Amino acid sequence: MRETDIQAVAAGAAVHLTGLRKHYGDVHAVDGVDLTIAPGEVVALLGPNGAGKSTTVDMILGLTTPAAGDVRVFGRRPVDAVRAGLIGAMLQGGALMDDLTVGETVGMVAALHRRPMPVAEALRAAGIDELAGRRANKLSGGQKQRVRFAVALVSNPDLLILDEPTAAMDVGTRREFWQSMYSFTESGRTVVFATHYLEEAEEFADRVVLMRRGRVVADGSVAEVRALAGGRTLRAAVPGATEAVVAALPGVKEFELRGDRVAISTGDSDATLWALKAAVPAVHDVEISAVGLEGAFLSLTADETPESAR
Numbered sequence: 001m002r003e004t005d006i007q008a009v010a011a012g013a014a015v016h017l018t019g020l021r022k023h024y025g026d027v028h029a030v031d032g033v034d035l036t037i038a039p040g041e042v043v044a045l046l047g048p049n050g051a052g053k054s055t056t057v058d059m060i061l062g063l064t065t066p067a068a069g070d071v072r073v074f075g076r077r078p079v080d081a082v083r084a085g086l087i088g089a090m091l092q093g094g095a096l097m098d099d100l101t102v103g104e105t106v107g108m109v110a111a112l113h114r115r116p117m118p119v120a121e122a123l124r125a126a127g128i129d130e131l132a133g134r135r136a137n138k139l140s141g142g143q144k145q146r147v148r149f150a151v152a153l154v155s156n157p158d159l160l161i162l163d164e165p166t167a168a169m170d171v172g173t174r175r176e177f178w179q180s181m182y183s184f185t186e187s188g189r190t191v192v193f194a195t196h197y198l199e200e201a202e203e204f205a206d207r208v209v210l211m212r213r214g215r216v217v218a219d220g221s222v223a224e225v226r227a228l229a230g231g232r233t234l235r236a237a238v239p240g241a242t243e244a245v246v247a248a249l250p251g252v253k254e255f256e257l258r259g260d261r262v263a264i265s266t267g268d269s270d271a272t273l274w275a276l277k278a279a280v281p282a283v284h285d286v287e288i289s290a291v292g293l294e295g296a297f298l299s300l301t302a303d304e305t306p307e308s309a310r
Ligand SMILES: Nc1ncnc2c1ncn2[C@@H]1O[C@H](COP(=O)(O)OP(=O)(O)OP(=O)(O)O)[C@@H](O)[C@H]1O
Pocket: 024, 027, 028, 029, 030, 047, 048, 049, 050, 051, 052, 053, 054, 055, 056
C-alpha cells in the first residue's frame, strides 16, 4: 500500500495494522497481522502463550520495530502518537521506582504530558488513592499493577493498551479494576487489552481478536467468535458404539469416546443426532450444549505443539 493510501485508511482508525510481521531468528512472533480498530472499541487480544500478543502490542507502542508492514495509531506512527500523548500503556511487569511514593510516581509521569488528568483523579480511577504515600517497594503485586494502571491513565490517553493487566490481581481487585476501566471507556476512549482470561474477554470486550502463532485466527464479537468455532457439543451414552461409527457421523469435527460415553464437537448437531440414533439405536442420555468462548478458544487455537496447551 502506498504511504498516502495508508494514511487515508488509517486516519479514521484508532489502530491500523497492515501486513505486520516480526520474527526472532526462526520464530515468526507476528506473521502477517492486519487489524483495524475503531475509536471507542474495547478489544481483547486473546491467545495462548507465544501467540504474538505482546509483540503486537509492543509494535503498536513503537517499542519494537516491525520487520514488515505498517502501524498507525490515530493515523500517526507510534512514536508520534506516543509523543502526542495519545497512547497510555500498562505493560507486563513495567518497572516502578522503589524510592518514590505512588503519588510521586504518578505525578512524575503526569509532568511529562501536555494534558494530563489530575494525579488524584488517576489514583482514584485506579482505586489506589489511599496508597498515595506508600513507596513502591512496599506494595503487593496487585497494588503495583494498579499503580501501573494509574500511570497509564494519567496521561489522559485516547488509546489505552494493557498487556495482561490483571495478571497479579485477586478476584476482587480484578473486578474493581474492570469497573475503573468501564468508566474510562464510557468517555468513548479505545482500549486494547491482551489477556489469557476468557471470562475477561467475554465480559469486558466488544470485540475479540484471537491470535495463534503470530496470526489472527478469529476476529469479531464474543458471539461471532463462538459461532466460528462451529456450534455445539453433543454428549450421550452410546452403548456398543465404536470410534469408526462415531467418526462416520455427519457434522463431526472431533470426538472423544470413553467407555459408553461420547462427547462430540459438531457443526450440525441435528444431523449428528439423527444419524447417531440410526447408527446406535440404544443411544440415550443425550445432552447438546453451545460451545462457550472457552471451547471456541481451544478449538481455534489448538495445534500440535505443547506450547499452546495452556
Ligand atoms: N525478544 C525476543 N527474543 C526472542 N524471541 C521472542 C522475543 N519476544 C518474543 N519472542 C517469541 O515470539 C513469540 C511470540 O511471543 P509473544 O510474547 O508476543 O507472545 P504472547 O502471545 O504475548 O505470549 P504470552 O501470553 O506468553 O505473553 C514467542 O514464541 C516468543 O518466544
